[in-house]
Amino acid sequence: MKRSITLQINGKTHTGEVEPRLLLIHYLREVAGLTGPHIGCETSLCGACTVTVDGKAVKSCAMFAVQADGRDVVTIEGLASNGDLHPLQTAFWEEHGAQCGYCTPGMIMASKQLLDRNPHPDEDEIRHGIKGNLCRCTGYQHIVNAVKSAAAKMGA
């Protein structure tokens, strides 16, 4: 039996009828048409699907769409404002934080939560802040540099 849900995604209201078992990641990608968050494992272990729900980083493959009813979701597509990249996006670009790019949207959203909580993390804190997000390409070093660089710019 379908359930009606209403949620905010990237500042826009979305209303729809969904099956209770529909995962939030599938709602975002296939109903809302936001393919920025990716699916890498469907078991909440890789973090490619990370979005924020009410400001908190969430692995959207481990949440049902109905659980997002009434809540405020931000995906990578909602991070830039008025066409200006978020400092984290700029930093991932400048510091070569992305290679194949598949983990990147989730990695940036996890990094956003990290900087929201701790605006000036050191290397160790950055590594712990993103350890729920797997990257197979970069060895994480340029991602660490990107988060450091974004923190410096956002703090300036």
Add this chain to the structure above:
Amino acid sequence: MASTVTKTETLFGKRMKRKEDPRLITGTATYVDDIQMPGMHHAVILRSPYAAARIRSIDTKRALELPGVAAVFTGADVKDVGPVPCGASLPGLRVPHHHVLAQDRTYFVGHPVAVVVAADRYIARDAVDRIEVDWEPLDAVADPEKALEAGAPAVHPQWPDNKAFDYHQEHGEVDKVFAEADVVVKQRITSQRLIPCAMETRGVVAEWRSGEKALTIYTSTQIPHLMRSLVAGMLGIPENKLRAVAPEVGGGFGSKLNVYAEEALMGFVAMKIGKPVKWIESRRENMLATTHGRGHVDYYEIAAKKDGTIVGIKLKLIQDVGSYHQLLTPAIPTLSVLMMPGVYRCQNIRADIVGVFTNCVPTDAYRGAGRPEAMHGIERMVDILAAEMKMDPAELRLKNFIQPEEFPYATATGLTYDSGDYDKPLKKALEIAGYAKLREEQRAARSAGRLMGIGLSTYGEICAIGPSPATPAGGWESATVRIEPSGKVTVHTGCSPHGQGEETTFAQIAADELGVDIEDVIVLHGDTAIVQYGIGTFGSRGTAIGGTAMYFAIQELKAKIKRFGAMMLGCDEVRFEDGRCVCGKTGKSVTIQEIAAASYRAMKLPPNTEPGMVATYFWEPPNFTFPFGAHIVVTEVDKETGDIAVKRYVAVDDCGKIINPLIVAGQIHGGVAQGLGQALYEEAVYDDSGQLMTGEFMDYCVPKSTMVPWIEDSNTETPTPVNPLGIKGVGEAGTIGCSPAVVNSVVDALSPLGVRHIDMPMTPEKIWKLVRGGAA
């Protein structure tokens, strides 16, 4: 309107951010699963839960009854689809017929048995559970050494000895040098099975256009052109009616350097149901059914004189093939043999490979493909020899290096190393690490009862794979460079990058050569409908071969540009520089944009010159390239827990000339993380019945951000004479250099306890046992 020439600086060698990144950082790139089509259906595959079983019957009735299910196909439906191809050949190679769906028997857990097609992926998954298979489980064997024992279950009943192939290679006077040697050391060394784990699993969208009788396959692949040629054959459709597209590809590492059953199967399904179909592999399927890497058991012996000169190397190599040959499966261990002498001057070698069938998913290329195994072997053996002779491992290496003046150097395995200066990265790494001081610290640590280790590796590898005669498919690469009427530059490269940054590095070269702004250059790839034929991105070949093909295409254009420039300037003495043709006599000039416009307008043409400004070049490389480097790793072992802390990681890599240091560093970091994964964390574990025990990220340990150390990376630059750009390739170097350096470091840490070798992965449990029990 032609834009103005703004370019003044040379971009080759410059740290530049990547042109591909804006779409990646904004979530607007298009990977296979992002493709939506009207009427698109979803496919889900039923896979064998048994490593070996007979299929007595399959009942699909209940699956078909589920509303939303469009079709179910089983082995009987696809028996006429051509076999999954093995592209490699060896004398006496046994190649089992590899159907796209199992026929009457399955050979590994994850073997595709049936495919359900439904309007919705949830329904398709539901329906898979409603297929009833009457299984007769059979005895299986998952360990290659056990598979070789008499009486082991036969993976393929027609070959009871489980041998897939034997391969022998020999050079020099091996028996003589071993008989006369002052020292011989022996060791069994394994390179365990690994799961490549690209973050994007495999995925396919297939679309059949019945009116045109044309099929399009979007697939997450490293080799769209080869995939098209081979899948067209499997499906029995003309090659020019099959378009293959590799859209954004979320990592490959060799696991997408293949032609898979599922690619042909989705083509088959789309043609049958007349609707587009999408199949996206789950992570568990990815671990079960996408190729694995490594899977070596190696028995090494090396012989040396008492001054440390290495005189002979013997290797018996057992390669776990798995149940079938995928595209390059049997070729991978032969690459290990080619590189077995490493960077050392040793002309007496003997290698025997036995390829063994097991009831496991096939092994094939995984980052490094044969070279990490070879370097792990020789670099471990050199350390074992150094320990035996009580020599410093750095000194022993320096003594045995091939010297710069010996290049081109003919190896005992039949290769010709292009260029090298092996002292350089080692000495640089020793200096950065502060080697002498580290050894002092180690002495102090040891007297304080701490287990500190210093390990190094000096690797060499084969890149730019490779000359066509040495490869199963062509080994060339292609490029088309088109200067548009506006002067914008469009490059079509036959290699199909998936994270390596070639849209940027190729544009850097093109911008330099043509004197245009890098923003005016785009690099297209991965679509057989728009790109001339190509080979692909693997074996660290993309830039060294594909980039060189582009370079030569541009040289042809530059000649044409000068003919137009001479005509337009009315000058017979023109030079092309900084994006314009300049008359040597008058100093007058025309820009490349003006020339491009004139070439298409074609009001007047230079003699013997066609209109337009397009050139295509297929470049056949005369040789491989051979990068090298030195890695130094400092570790400390926790006696109580067996935990290994990597305290320092120094990497000095020589990949020839560097186009973009930022991208080179990224390749090294990622490579090191994968090598470290092998050394410390990762192993595909099958139990005796052939069940994969590490089938999720919960069990298979891909390194997390907290598990990878800071890498102190730097380079030396020894150009290759093989291509005019002097570039060698860097995609696999980090992985190849890493694992022996890490293991050497930990063995060094534990050497006071009598430990002389440790097999990977060096888990805390394994280390703890060694600390408690002493010698390995």
